[in-house]
Amino acid sequence: MPPLRVNISPMKLGAGQLFEIYLDCSFGVICPPELIPSPGQYLLAHAGGSDSPLAVPVFFSDSAPNGFRSAPLRNIDWQPGTRLNLRGPLGHGFSIPQFARKVALIAFDESPARLHGLISIALRQGSEVVLVSNSIIDNVPEDVEVQPIQAMLEIYQWADYAAFDVGRENLKPWREKFGRKEQAKSPREAQVLVRAPMPCGALAECGVCALTIRHEWKMICKDGPVFAMKDLL
Ligand code: FES
Numbered sequence: 345m346p347p348l349r350v351n352i353s354p355m356k357l358g359a360g361q362l363f364e365i366y367l368d369c370s371f372g373v374i375c376p377p378e379l380i381p382s383p384g385q386y387l388l389a390h391a392g393g394s395d396s397p398l399a400v401p402v403f404f405s406d407s408a409p410n411g412f413r414s415a416p417l418r419n420i421d422w423q424p425g426t427r428l429n430l431r432g433p434l435g436h437g438f439s440i441p442q443f444a445r446k447v448a449l450i451a452f453d454e455s456p457a458r459l460h461g462l463i464s465i466a467l468r469q470g471s472e473v474v475l476v477s478n479s480i481i482d483n484v485p486e487d488v489e490v491q492p493i494q495a496m497l498e499i500y501q502w503a504d505y506a507a508f509d510v511g512r513e514n515l516k517p518w519r520e521k522f523g524r525k526e527q528a529k530s531p532r533e534a535q536v537l538v539r540a541p542m543p544c545g546a547l548a549e550c551g552v553c554a555l556t557i558r559h560e561w562k563m564i565c566k567d568g569p570v571f572a573m574k575d576l577l
Contacts, residue, residue: 356378356379356431356432356433357429357430357431358375358376358378358379358430359375359427359428359429359430360373360374360375360376360379360389360411360427360428360429360430361373361374361375361425361426361427361428362374362422362423362424362425362426362428363411363424363425364408364424365422365423365424366413366482367482368416368455368457368481368482369416369417369418369420370405370413370414370415370416370417370457371402371413371414371417371422372408372411372412372413372414373389373402373408373411373412373413373414373428374410374411375387375410375411375412375428375430379430379432379433380404380411380412380433381402381403381404381412381432381433381434381437382404382433382437382438382461383404383437383438383458383459383460383461383462383465384403384404384435384436384437384438384458384461384507384535384537384569384570385403385404385432385433385434385435385436385437386401386402386403386404386432386433386434386435386542386545386569387401387402387430387431387432387433387434388400388401388402388430388431388432388434388542388545389401389402389428389429389430389431390428390429391422391426391427391428391429392426392427392428392429393427398543399429399431399543399544399545400417400420401542401545402414402415402417402430403415403457403458404458404461405457405458405460405461406460406461406483407464414457415455415457415458415460416455416457431545431547432545434545434546434565434566435545435564435565435566435568435569435570436567436568436569436570436571437570438459438462438507438535438537438570439535440462440465440466440469440471440505440507441505441532441533442469443504443505443532444466444469444471444503444504444505444532444533445470445471445472445504446471446472446474446502446503446504446505447462447466447471447472447473447474447503447504447505447506447507448474448476448499448500448502448503448505448506448507449462449463449473449474449475449476449506449507450476450477450493450496450499450500450506450507450508450509451475451476451477451479451493451508451509452493452496452508452509452510452511452514452518453509453510453511453514453518454479454509454511454539455477455479455481456475456476456477456479456481456509457481458509458537458539459475459507459509459537460481460483460484462507463475463484463485463488464485467485467487467488471505472489473487473488473489474488474489474490474491474499474502474503475488475489475490475491476490476491476492476493476495476496476499477490477492477493478492478493496521497521497522500522500534504532504533505532505533505534506533506534506535506573507534507535507536507537508522508534508535508536508537508573509536509537509539510536510537510538510539511538511539511540512538512539512540512553512555512564515538515576518536519576519577522573522577523577533572534572534573534574535570535571535572535573536570536571536572536573536576537568537569537570538555538564538568538569538570538571538576539569540552540553540555540564540569541553542564542565542569544565545565545566546563546565546566549563551563553565555567555568557571557575557576558575
C-alpha cells in the first residue's frame, strides 16, 4: 500500500465557538479574525469532543459580531456553545473585478448563502446586484433585486460579472444552460463555486473532491472551490 501523502502547507489553526443557530440551519461562529473565510473560501471545523472522524467544511455567508455567519449546514448536531477546532481559511474564493457594475449572483441548485458575502463587496464598489435563487434568505439588503431561477439566463446576459454556486453533480445541466452557445452573450467575467464533499481539505489528498477539467484532475478543496467559468466549459 503506498504511503499516505500529507501536505504540510502553512495554515491557520484555531478555536471557535458556535453562538447561534438560525432557522435556515446556518450557524453563528465566533472565531479569531484571521480565520474568517472570504466569500467562496471555507474552514474545516471539527466539534470538540465529537467522535466523528471527519471535519465539516464551513462557508462564509455574512458578517457577525466577533466572527461570521456560516452558510447552512445540514445533519449537524452542533448546539450553541459547541466548541470548534478550526483550520483555514482554505481554497480560492471569489473576487469581483473592479470594472463590474452589474453583478449577478446565481444559486443554480441550492441556497444562495455562499454568494451572500459578495453583496456588500459589490454594493461598496457601486455595483447593481441581482440575486437569482428559488430559496429565500432572510438578510438580503433592500438594494438587491431578487429574481427566481427561471430568470437566470436573462440576468446572466445582463451582468458584467456573474458568480455561481453549483453542486458538482449538477455541472452537466449547468453546462447545458450556460455552455458555449451562451458565450457570445456572456458577462466579461464569471466564477463558479463548485460544491462537493471535502473531508480532508487537501491535507491527505483523499481525492473525494476530484473534478476533471480539460482532461486534468483537479481537487475542488485546493484548486477551487471557486473556478473561472471559462475553465469549466
Ligand atoms: S477533500 Fe481530500 S483531497 Fe480534497
